[in-house]
Amino acid sequence: MVKIVIDAGHGGHDPGAVGFGMREKDLTLTIALKVQDILIRDYIGAIVKMTRTSDVYLPLAERAKIANVWGADLLLSIHINATPSGYGYEDFIYTGTVNATSIATQNEINAEVIKATNWHNRGKKRKNLQVLRDSKMAAILTESGFIDNPNDAVLLKNDKFLNQVARGHANGIAKAFNLKAKVEPPKEDEELKFSSPALKSETETSLASKAHRQIIVAAAVKAGAHVSWAEKLANGTLTDADVLGLAVKYTVAVNK
Ligand SMILES: [Zn+2]
Numbered sequence: 001m002v003k004i005v006i007d008a009g010h011g012g013h014d015p016g017a018v019g020f021g022m023r024e025k026d027l028t029l030t031i032a033l034k035v036q037d038i039l040i041r042d043y044i045g046a047i048v049k050m051t052r053t054s055d056v057y058l059p060l061a062e063r064a065k066i067a068n069v070w071g072a073d074l075l076l077s078i079h080i081n082a083t084p085s086g087y088g089y090e091d092f093i094y095t096g097t098v099n100a101t102s103i104a105t106q107n108e109i110n111a112e113v114i115k116a117t118n119w120h121n122r123g124k125k126r127k128n129l130q131v132l133r134d135s136k137m138a139a140i141l142t143e144s145g146f147i148d149n150p151n152d153a154v155l156l157k158n159d160k161f162l163n164q165v166a167r168g169h170a171n172g173i174a175k176a177f178n179l180k181a182k183v184e185p186p187k188e189d190e191e192l193k194f195s196s197p198a199l200k201s202e203t204e205t206s207l208a209s210k211a212h213r214q215i216i217v218a219a220a221v222k223a224g225a226h227v228s229w230a231e232k233l234a235n236g237t238l239t240d241a242d243v244l245g246l247a248v249k250y251t252v253a254v255n256k
Pocket of ligand 1: 009010016017024079080
């Protein structure tokens with residue numbers, strides 16, 4: 001198992017940066033919890049420890065210590081930037097000697113966050129930050145947008161956008177640590193039983209139609225199925241059993 005510590009920056013009496021009615025400590029916690037959710041829900045092979053799950057203060061030294069004591073493989077510290085003239089996303093690893101995993105993780109997270117958000121990329125940077133300096137394992141600190149920049153503030157107020165920010169972080173971690181997507185295709189040889197001949201013929205018609213397959217996959221992804229299903233559909237590797245599995249599991253759930 002890959003041990004990931006997710007650190008939501010600031011908290012308690014330390015709000016971090018503030019702007020447009022938002023506090024950094026709230027945004028970092030929201031994003032951190034979303035990253036945890038995605039890693040656990042969509043991937044196998046990772047266990048996650050949070051430095052905080054509520055609005056409490058933790059000294060910087062304590063955050064790295066949690067990761068060191070646990071023997072984590074990665075410390076991800078999530079922050080939001082400030083300075084009204086700045087905008088977009090950037091991330092930092094330690095200035096001094098870093099292991100290859102830190103560099104690989106920065107490469108992957110940076111690429112995936114930009115891909116997921118379409119944000120301006122301020123780049124992969126290095127900085128002598130305490131949380132990075134004190135960590136014995138691979139460590140990265142991300143700065144997702146500027147809380148006091150009017151354009152970034154609009155994005156940071158949008159929960160769907162925060163989902164994309166979190167998705168980018170989680171996908172980057174998954175790539176850096178080779179975590180596999182959790183949703184396994186249904187077994188090919190599973191025998192399908194239909195309650196009526198009409199349903200059987202209707203299902204076969206649906207499977208034969210490209211448009212129907214697209215509708216089923218789109219509905220399933222919207223209802224929570226992993227986006228990789230849409231990729232499988234696009235590259236032609238989605239089987240009939242896959243489509244049926246998605247239809248049963250997700251579109252039934254949607255219609256409830
Ligand atoms: Zn901060």
